[in-house]
Amino acid sequence: MSKESTLDLSLFEKMKVQNDPEEFIISRIRELVHRGDLKPGTRLPSERALAESLNTTRGSVRKALQKLEFYGLVDISPQSGTRIASLHQETVEELINSIPVSRNRKMADLMEARFILDVQCARLAAERRTDADLSLIETRQEGFLKAFYGSSESFLEEDYLFHLAIAHATGNHILVSLFSQLTPPIVTSNQPHLGQRDRDFSRIPSEHQKIIDAIRSGSPEEAEEAMTGHRNWALKRIFEGEGK
Numbered sequence: 001m002s003k004e005s006t007l008d009l010s011l012f013e014k015m016k017v018q019n020d021p022e023e024f025i026i027s028r029i030r031e032l033v034h035r036g037d038l039k040p041g042t043r044l045p046s047e048r049a050l051a052e053s054l055n056t057t058r059g060s061v062r063k064a065l066q067k068l069e070f071y072g073l074v075d076i077s078p079q080s081g082t083r084i085a086s087l088h089q090e091t092v093e094e095l096i097n098s099i100p101v102s103r104n105r106k107m108a109d110l111m112e113a114r115f116i117l118d119v120q121c122a123r124l125a126a127e128r129r130t131d132a133d134l135s136l137i138e139t140r141q142e143g144f145l146k147a148f149y150g151s152s153e154s155f156l157e158e159d160y161l162f163h164l165a166i167a168h169a170t171g172n173h174i175l176v177s178l179f180s181q182l183t184p185p186i187v188t189s190n191q192p193h194l195g196q197r198d199r200d201f202s203r204i205p206s207e208h209q210k211i212i213d214a215i216r217s218g219s220p221e222e223a224e225e226a227m228t229g230h231r232n233w234a235l236k237r238i239f240e241g242e243g244k
Helices: 021-035 047-054 058-070 089-097 107-128 131-149 155-168 173-188 199-217 220-242
Strands: 074-077 081-084
Touching: 021 047, 021 058, 021 089, 047 058, 058 074, 107 131, 107 155, 107 173, 107 199, 107 220, 131 155, 131 199, 155 173, 155 199, 199 220
Parallel strands: none
Antiparallel strands: 074 081
């Protein structure tokens, strides 16, 4: 198959979409890359053709392709269509294998990645935050405290908004995007220990405040230390729960 050829649509004909059409499409493309049917530079069928073949919507196909584009695996052009990136075959395989699939995500892995991101965002926020950024972080903290002390089920969502405000304060939109991709599975997953208001949870409001104070003072080292202390407990609880 040459680099200018179009992928044979018959490779998709007998597919049946499972629970998540986007992930199913990506999984099939991953398989075709591994088998060598999809080589670097190969042009994919149109969104319409793929949607009809997969018995799904063009919207699902478009989202799947956009996710592949985000990871640098396809080039999308209105003129020439969608092509597998012109990279070495092994590079394409490694990149597509690294795309997270929600059903395979272990909570410990998600939390570990969030931990690293949170710490670096805190450092950068301390260096770069504006008065408006700080005001938003404090507003999110108020929302968290209201939900937390009111025993609201939304306190985890408010915690997410607090940390997201810190990510925004970095001024780096890629970090914000990464943060937003990692967090939803954490917020929506069933985590029994999060519903238990044991004594460990009483530390969270003051830990948040230490992070805010460090960001306000413009100290990256103090912000990193405060965020590390804050995230260590959650990471430990999740890792112990999954036996890692």
